[in-house]
Amino acid sequence: MSIKVSIIIPVYNVKRYIDLSINSILRQNYDNYEVILVNDGSNDGSKEICDEYAKKNSKIKVIHIENSGVSNARNVGINNASGDYILFLDGDDTLEEGTLEFIDNNAKFDMIIGSFKSVNEKNNSVENYINSSSESNGKKLIIDYGLWKLKTRIGAFAIRLDIVKKNKVYFNITCKYGEDVEFINYCLVNSNIVKVTNVCFCNYIFRESSAINKVNFRRYDCYEARKRTLNYFKAKLNNEEYKNINDIYEGYLLPEAIIDTTELLCRDGINLIKIISFIKNKNYFQVINEDRFNSYTPENIKNKITSFVDSPIKYWIKEFLKYNYYCLRGFLGKIKRRVIN
CATH class of the missing domain: 3.90.550.10 (Spore Coat Polysaccharide Biosynthesis Protein SpsA; Chain A)
Structure with missing residues (x-):
């Protein structure tokens, strides 16, 4: 049946x-x-x-x-x-x-x-x-x-x-x-x-x-969701099963959620002071901390975090200009193709 x-x-x-x-x-x-x-x-x-x-x-x-x-x-x-x-x-x-x-x-x-x-x-x-x-x-x-x-x-x-x-x-x-x-x-x-x-x-x-492509502070919900997930795993898994997963989340998935969201906000031109204030109020700087890097932390995540923590304003300017440069190139490319065609 x-x-x-x-x-x-x-x-x-x-x-x-x-x-x-x-x-x-x-x-x-x-x-x-x-x-x-x-x-x-x-x-x-x-x-x-x-x-x-x-x-x-x-x-x-x-x-x-x-x-x-x-x-x-x-x-x-x-x-x-x-x-x-x-x-x-x-x-x-x-x-x-x-x-x-x-x-x-x-x-x-x-x-x-x-x-x-x-x-x-x-x-x-x-x-x-x-x-x-x-x-x-x-x-x-x-x-x-x-x-x-x-x-x-x-x-x-x-x-x-x-x-x-x-x-x-x-x-x-x-x-x-x-x-x-x-x-x-x-x-x-x-x-x-x-x-x-x-x-x-x-x-x-x-x-x-x-809606999922909109850029705003609610995007940090991804971090909160991963944190809840890790807590759920802790209740469901034995110590040996949980340890490896905890290392992956602490060294990679949790900091990734914060720094990738921060990158999106910077690219979209969101006020840097508001970004830093939000991260401080949520204690997210404790998560994007070099002391938490481990064997699961990819180099690109390390570089993003280090760059942002060392100089938030340089990081903001770099991401904003880089993103909008590519947007402008794409826009000009469309105009060129329309003129030629």
């Missing part, structure tokens, strides 16, 4: 894309599924599109909520799911053909992780994120995921619903950036047997207008 897959799609002002997303599911050569569309207060016509699909297809269910963010919308989907597995898909992404059938064929696993493609909306360029096929304990994959040797994202994995509910694994509704990575880590650490495959599960559409 086939297993049932619940596909959870948070919907917020994706009128241009939601048809493609839903139809990529309806085209699947597999029938035992439900689609849960959680309309997160859309005001662009997405709501009406979702309602129309639900009228035509009994497999599609629509839940309307007040706008409260993608994490809450996904959590609402979890609480209303009835499948054996859940799979999340963003309202502007598409599911690859054969994905649901592949999940059914591997239903002995707690978590099934596929590969994915990133598609640039502007020029249709595609970047493939392909994993090597393997079977493993989820705890053993935490390091690979942290170091991006294991590549996955929303839409590219399925997890047993009973594992999510038993361990109370939900998206953090206070977190704007990094909440998906946090959720995936919680799924991994609670999964005994995980299937990783080179089969592509989804197409991630990269939109420059997307």
